[in-house]
Amino acid sequence: MALPRLENAVARRLFMDRHALLEQPSGASKGGDLLQLISRLGFVQLDSINTVARAHDMILYSRRPSYRAKHLTDLYHGGGALFEHWTHDAAMIPLAFYPQWHLRFQRDEALLRKRWRNWRRDGFEQQFDTVLTHIRDHGPVSSSDLGKGEKKSSGGWWDWHPSKTALEYLWRTGALTVVGRSGFQKRYDLTERVIDEALHAPAVPLDPAPTVDWLCSQALDRLGFATSGELAAFWDTASATEARQWCQQAKARDEIEEIEVEAADGSLRKCFARPGTVDQAAELAPAPGRM
Structure with missing residues (x-):
């Protein structure tokens, strides 16, 4: 049976949508509204390099033009809503994800x-x-x-x-x-x-399985479609083997399905997605003119 296929233009729209880039850049950018945006993205990478602006400020500004660097600082220093640690690099992460x-x-x-x-x-x-x-x-x-x-x-x-x-x-x-x-x-x-x-960490030895399940599931929801390797790389904690095994098990549970995604050069590659993702992506509107 042929796999569901995500055409390239639709795949781009889906990817932008999952990264909060398909909608008109606007809205509140402080406190709980900023935390909600960062939670939607999963994290925001910190960068010490400052040419035009620091990368984390540009990421947030591109989605909320009213954002200013002070808003992230206020949320981090005073709000107790974020913690700093590593994904693939240093990042600000919602405190709810700490466990x-x-x-x-x-x-x-x-x-x-x-x-x-x-x-x-x-x-x-x-x-x-x-x-x-x-x-x-x-x-x-x-x-x-x-x-x-x-x-x-x-x-x-x-x-x-x-x-x-x-x-x-x-x-x-x-x-x-x-x-x-x-x-x-x-x-x-x-x-x-x-x-x-x-x-805080439990006193008993940690079973990695629930965390690996959370990491892979949450990564897929934020990417829209991905290979097992891309799921592992998103948070950079689960190993490639763990992510591959999660995909096999989640597919057996009908939580995900295998699809084909068309690349810009017309080639196809197999990825995983939630069931129905291809149909849902087809209904997404194009990005607004400003974006």
Whole structure:
């Protein structure tokens, strides 16, 4: 039986729709309205490079022209509605998604210890207790508050002293939470003081299956159609194997179906989508003139 086919022009419209780019760019851009937009996108990637503007500000402005950089800062610093962590890169993520990051914390714990030991950051593990005690006694810190007199590593982007590396490791593995930035420098505090206890990791060993299910399902809803590899890459926590197995199981449950998507050059590739996606996409209107 032939697979449902998503023609290229329709696929483009669907992709834009899922990324909030098919509608007229307008609407409120503060507080709960901004949080709703970020939740719809899944996250907004942070970028330190500032040419025209920082990438995260351009992403939000393109969808809400009344947006200003202060609106994201207010939501992040004062609202307790977002947390900062990693997807494929550093990102602002709705706090409601925080429990889904426990798997990321767990996996980063082993991965980063091994990786960073090989990147000439010797001594960072010995700083864990010192860093945590300092923050517990003195409150939030940035990397410039610690590590005075410590030797830095090899330079460039990774010119970190051991205490800076310890801060980043403890943040990436969930013990610390970024509570704001001064300029673009992160400030860290104890997670137990920042994140509501109800969102903390469970005491029992973590079963990855529910998180993988959430990650793949939510990624597909935000992409519209995707390969298993693209589902894995969206949040960059589930492995390619886990995403592939999820697709097989979800297809067996009739939660997704296989479709053909036409590329710009006319070639076809197989993807997964929710049942009925092809018919629903055909009903989407073209993008407004401004977009």
